[in-house]
Amino acid sequence: MLRSSGVMEKNMLTRKMADVASGLRAVRDKVAAASSRRHPELAYFKPRLVAVSKTKPAALVIEAYEAGQRHFGENYVNELLEKGHNPDILSKCKDIRWHFIGHLQSNKINKVLAVPNLYIIETVHSKQLATGLNNAWPKFRKTEESLLKVMVQINTSGEEEKNGCQPSEASNLVKHVIENCKNLKFTGIMTIGKYGYDPSAGPNPDFLKLRELHNKICQELNLDSRAVELSMGMSSDYEHAIELGSTNIRIGSSIFGYRAKKGE
Numbered sequence: 001m002l003r004s005s006g007v008m009e010k011n012m013l014t015r016k017m018a019d020v021a022s023g024l025r026a027v028r029d030k031v032a033a034a035s036s037r038r039h040p041e042l043a044y045f046k047p048r049l050v051a052v053s054k055t056k057p058a059a060l061v062i063e064a065y066e067a068g069q070r071h072f073g074e075n076y077v078n079e080l081l082e083k084g085h086n087p088d089i090l091s092k093c094k095d096i097r098w099h100f101i102g103h104l105q106s107n108k109i110n111k112v113l114a115v116p117n118l119y120i121i122e123t124v125h126s127k128q129l130a131t132g133l134n135n136a137w138p139k140f141r142k143t144e145e146s147l148l149k150v151m152v153q154i155n156t157s158g159e160e161e162k163n164g165c166q167p168s169e170a171s172n173l174v175k176h177v178i179e180n181c182k183n184l185k186f187t188g189i190m191t192i193g194k195y196g197y198d199p200s201a202g203p204n205p206d207f208l209k210l211r212e213l214h215n216k217i218c219q220e221l222n223l224d225s226r227a228v229e230l231s232m233g234m235s236s237d238y239e240h241a242i243e244l245g246s247t248n249i250r251i252g253s254s255i256f257g258y259r260a261k262k263g264e
């Protein structure tokens, strides 16, 4: 793992403006190439690229937006609030779509739902959170028909520090969203998975697990499998994830450059 000590070094590792556009271009090319390697059954959709801008300044969000990027992801509530309400982003990025991809505590629901241009919450991990979002949404929606898009996050790797519901609870949680949360629109399932898996060792077990759960959920709840997305794949493994059927990849460092770990 790359460790940086000095500020100098960190600055050199953080993408400069011009590099964001070229980082994006490189990622888009790889996304297209990986998409064309998919099984023909998976070729009915184009994977959505979510640019994860956590720890990066508003200026780089604007830069990526101006290079054509529309979907952005944040995983800390405070950063989503800061950038979501940033006046420059609001005036220059009218069509920006924010994905919340972090742990959401019930006491922060109102703050997150108030973010203009919030597109989706990818990380619903419990019935309690789903119910909280469902009850709060009417206060924030622009029109009565507008539903809040959500994905259910599943802890496919079983690691204690990872959020998400247990695989065995996933179907039940999705059922709760569909049957009891009329203000929510269930759009798919999401996983983070184990870090550092080496795809040359074979298909990533977390991605296989998410796919298996996708099939199970669609079967048990009688859902159209094409209408249920798979959010999986980050900088280190998004091409692999696309080949395995990901519809939504979340890419940070490959676009915006190295990111210091919290506390570094």
Ligand SMILES: *Cc1c(COP(=O)(O)O)cnc(C)c1O
Pocket: 052, 054, 075, 101, 102, 192, 234, 235, 236, 250, 251, 252, 253, 254
């Ligand atoms: C940070 C983060 C990403 C992006 O990570 P990179 O490795 O920088 O691409 C994706 N998903 C989630 C949930 C994240 O927190």
